[in-house]
Amino acid sequence: MTTETVLRAVGVTKRFGDLPVLRGIDLTVTAGEVVCLMGPSGSGKSTFLRCVNQLERPDGGYLEVRSELLGWKRRGDTLRELSHREIARQRRGIGMVFQRFNLFPHLTVLQNVTEAPVRTRALPRAEAERTARELLERVGLAEKGNAYPGQLSGGQQQRVAIARSLATRPFLMLFDEPTSALDPELVGEVLAVMRTLAEQGMTMIVVTHEAGFARDVADRIVFMDGGVIVEEGPPARLLSAPSHPRTKDFLARVTAAHGGPPVPSTETARTPDTVDTADTADTAEKGQR
Amino acid sequence: MYGNDAAAALGLRPVRRRHWGRWASAVIIVLLLAAVVRAFATGAIEWDVVGEYLTADMILEGLANTAVITAAAMLLGVLVGILIAVLRLSANPVANAVAAGYVWFFRGVPVLLQLLIWYNLALVFPSIGVPGLWEGSTVEVMTPFMATLLGLGLHQSAYTAEIVRGGILAVDRGQTEAALSLALPSGAVFGRIVLPQAMRVIIPPLGNEFISTLKTSSLAAVVTYGELLQSAQLVYYRNNRVIELLIVVAVWYLAVVSVLAIGQYAVERRYGRGFTPTRDASGPGVRGRARGGVRARKTMGSEA
Ligand SMILES: Nc1ncnc2c1ncn2[C@@H]1O[C@H](COP(=O)(O)OP(=O)(O)OP(=O)(O)O)[C@@H](O)[C@H]1O
Ligand SMILES: [Mg+2]
Numbered sequence: 001m002t003t004e005t006v007l008r009a010v011g012v013t014k015r016f017g018d019l020p021v022l023r024g025i026d027l028t029v030t031a032g033e034v035v036c037l038m039g040p041s042g043s044g045k046s047t048f049l050r051c052v053n054q055l056e057r058p059d060g061g062y063l064e065v066r067s068e069l070l071g072w073k074r075r076g077d078t079l080r081e082l083s084h085r086e087i088a089r090q091r092r093g094i095g096m097v098f099q100r101f102n103l104f105p106h107l108t109v110l111q112n113v114t115e116a117p118v119r120t121r122a123l124p125r126a127e128a129e130r131t132a133r134e135l136l137e138r139v140g141l142a143e144k145g146n147a148y149p150g151q152l153s154g155g156q157q158q159r160v161a162i163a164r165s166l167a168t169r170p171f172l173m174l175f176d177e178p179t180s181a182l183d184p185e186l187v188g189e190v191l192a193v194m195r196t197l198a199e200q201g202m203t204m205i206v207v208t209h210e211a212g213f214a215r216d217v218a219d220r221i222v223f224m225d226g227g228v229i230v231e232e233g234p235p236a237r238l239l240s241a242p243s244h245p246r247t248k249d250f251l252a253r254v255t256a257a258h259g260g261p262p263v264p265s266t267e268t269a270r271t272p273d274t275v276d277t278a279d280t281a282d283t284a285e286k287g288q289r
Numbered sequence: 290m291y292g293n294d295a296a297a298a299l300g301l302r303p304v305r306r307r308h309w310g311r312w313a314s315a316v317i318i319v320l321l322l323a324a325v326v327r328a329f330a331t332g333a334i335e336w337d338v339v340g341e342y343l344t345a346d347m348i349l350e351g352l353a354n355t356a357v358i359t360a361a362a363m364l365l366g367v368l369v370g371i372l373i374a375v376l377r378l379s380a381n382p383v384a385n386a387v388a389a390g391y392v393w394f395f396r397g398v399p400v401l402l403q404l405l406i407w408y409n410l411a412l413v414f415p416s417i418g419v420p421g422l423w424e425g426s427t428v429e430v431m432t433p434f435m436a437t438l439l440g441l442g443l444h445q446s447a448y449t450a451e452i453v454r455g456g457i458l459a460v461d462r463g464q465t466e467a468a469l470s471l472a473l474p475s476g477a478v479f480g481r482i483v484l485p486q487a488m489r490v491i492i493p494p495l496g497n498e499f500i501s502t503l504k505t506s507s508l509a510a511v512v513t514y515g516e517l518l519q520s521a522q523l524v525y526y527r528n529n530r531v532i533e534l535l536i537v538v539a540v541w542y543l544a545v546v547s548v549l550a551i552g553q554y555a556v557e558r559r560y561g562r563g564f565t566p567t568r569d570a571s572g573p574g575v576r577g578r579a580r581g582g583v584r585a586r587k588t589m590g591s592e593a
Binding site for chain 2: 053055084085088089091092094095096098100102103104105106107108115116119120148149150161164165168
């Protein structure tokens with residue numbers, strides 16, 4: 001595995017009106033690394049991810065993706081703001097998966113996945129469709145290409161959303177609470193897809209409350225509170241022996257909410273080991289309709 | 290159905306409830322309708338004249354003109370309306386204010402007045418054109434057709450702009466963000482993702498506007514555009530069959546409105562794609578679906 005720096009955030013700040021939401025975030029993510037971002041509601045996790053994808057613009061500090069400054073271009077001793085087109089080009093390598101899926105409801109599953117490759121790279125439609133089918137197979141939804149998002153379960157929709165992001169061949173994937181809108185029994189199938197993706201070496205930043213997933217998959221857990229990074233480290237240490245009182249407090253609440261015993265939980269038992277298991281269980285159930 | 294099932298299960302004869310009120314009101318309504326029909330049938334209307342003029346050349350020509358001006362005005366109205374809506378929603382304060390002013394003016398001035406102003410534009414500007422490119426005499430340019438097109442179309446565009454704006458605002462912000470995060474060019478974000486979804490909200494009120502423009506086109510008689518009503522009037526000035534010809538016009542308007550309603554239904558279905566089966570499983574309401582699945586399985590189990 002290389003140690004190329006994929007993302008570097010330096011002193012990123014952001015406020016909404018009078019409310020400081022990010023108060024100096026420094027974070028470096030290297031290629032192939034899976035970073036789980038945890039922390040209480042309102043701590044600024046989503047805002048940070050949205051800054052990485054330029055859906056928000058930081059007020060202070062800066063972000064670099066693969067050593068390229070986001071949103072600005074150095075020219076001599078000036079810093080020039082990028083055009084929409086240039087921002088779109090920077091976003092091309094970054095995939096984002098949203099809490100509420102945000103699939104395009106008026107397009108079929110296949111069209112959802114082919115839309116970006118067809119529009120952005122002028123990839124011939126036939127080729128884009130072939131790639132899309134491969135991706136749908138990877139997330140266990142090969143037969144759902146002609147369905148509309150509204151006809152799928154939440155778990156299936158989120159897996160389509162992951163396939164849709166992967167269609168632009170990103171080198172960095174951002175996940176903002178990808179399983180929070182799902183019924184508990186559908187969480188496993190989505191986490192299984194993400195786990196496979198991590199095993200294949202994708203660089204990922206995942207905002208999640210799933211302590212089990214974080215412990216098994218993350219290389220590093222970053223704990224945020226009040227717009228700053230309070231503590232970070234490998235999951236084994238951070239989850240079982242957090243040093244900061246606020247981390248302890250938060251973890252106690254998260255594990256309580258999930259109904260499991262404290263940290264070393266049975267959470268993993270609920271998630272299928274591979275995508276294929278999720279798929280067969282899924283099609284067996286939906287095939288009845 | 291349910292009652293029959295229950296009765297069958299118990300081996301009894303079902304007796305349905307009687308709806309006396311419904312019967313009484315139905316009888317009264319039918320009697321009133323019959324009275325109206327009789328009045329028209331026996332009144333001083335020569336129905337064979339109505340039948341005769343329904344397909345008279347003069348009338349059909351007027352009908353064609355009405356159809357053409359309605360379609361053209363609607364096309365102009367929708368295109369300008371979308372443009373104004375986009376300006377209205379833009380971050381540019383000047384564009385914003387201009388769009389708001391446009392809507393204020395063209396929605397506020399009565400159509401009849403707008404038609405007359407366009408038709409008489411030559412009184413203000415004897416010649417119009419683009420400096421250096423093209424120039425023409427206003428009287429020649431501002432034909433009855435042009436005056437009607439601009440009058441109806443721009444009035445319509447002000448309403449369309451508001452309808453389109455509402456439709457665009459109704460599309461979830463997450464759709465734009467997802468499209469942006471996929472690096473779609475801004476044109477595609479609007480044209481492929483936002484507008485098609487807004488259309489679902491836009492089409493029903495726009496259908497009403499279409500019908501309204503069709504009927505408003507009858508005002509074009511004041512600028513001597515030869516639409517349906519104007520043609521009918523020319524006929525009855527000569528033969529004095531006033532009410533018969535007005536009935537002919539009414540029949541044609543109703544026919545065209547019916548065709549439009551069918552068209553609207555087809556377009557609504559087109560833009561409803563992906564939405565119609567969604568109702569029970571919208572958004573994170575995946576829960577309902579999951580429970581439905583469980584219920585379905587239970588039923589199957591009990592049948593086995
Ligand atoms: N567009 C906005 N305008 C104003 N305030 C905002 C906006 N977006 C976020 N905020 C505020 O910023 C704060 C941080 O929000 P953010 O969504 O980043 O938190 P979070 O850590 O993702 O929380 P959660 O776990 O609830 O998703 C919150 O107080 C939120 O209300
Ligand atoms: Mg959030």
